[in-house]
Amino acid sequence: MARGGFPGGMGNLNNIMKQAQKMQQEMMKLKEELEQRTVEASSGGGAVTVVVNGKKEIESLNIKPEVVDPDDIEMLQDLIIAAVNEAMRQVDEMMAREMSRFTGGMNLPGGLF
Numbered sequence: 001m002a003r004g005g006f007p008g009g010m011g012n013l014n015n016i017m018k019q020a021q022k023m024q025q026e027m028m029k030l031k032e033e034l035e036q037r038t039v040e041a042s043s044g045g046g047a048v049t050v051v052v053n054g055k056k057e058i059e060s061l062n063i064k065p066e067v068v069d070p071d072d073i074e075m076l077q078d079l080i081i082a083a084v085n086e087a088m089r090q091v092d093e094m095m096a097r098e099m100s101r102f103t104g105g106m107n108l109p110g111g112l113f
Contacts, residue, residue: 027099034098041086048079052087054095 035054042049047067051060061083067076 030098031095034095037094039087039090039094041083041090043082043086044079048076048083050080050083050087052084052091054091056088056091058084058087 037054038051038059040049040051044067047064049060049062050058053059061080063076063080067079069075
């Protein structure tokens with residue numbers, strides 16, 4: 001073993017650092033690409049439809065007029081909440097799926113992305 005405890009010396013450590021930096025840059029690029037993607041979810045058989053981007057921002061919300069009942073606002077609220085929650089879940093799944101393809105299933109801390 002070389003002095004300092006690294007097999008192959010400092011050159012090997014430098015290569016590892018370069019590879020780590022490259023991987024970090026590629027992951028950041030992928031994250032930016034995923035943030036531009038959108039998912040669509042609906043509730044009430046399509047009565048409420050929401051489109052959310054990869055940054056978890058609502059881009060559009062469509063409510064069919066026939067679902068708007070002034071005497072039952074709670075139902076409309078529930079439909080909106082259900083559609084938004086489903087879209088957010090889909091964004092999380094999309095991010096996890098794409099990142100796991102990139103990382104090869106490495107267990108990276110969730111706070112990284």
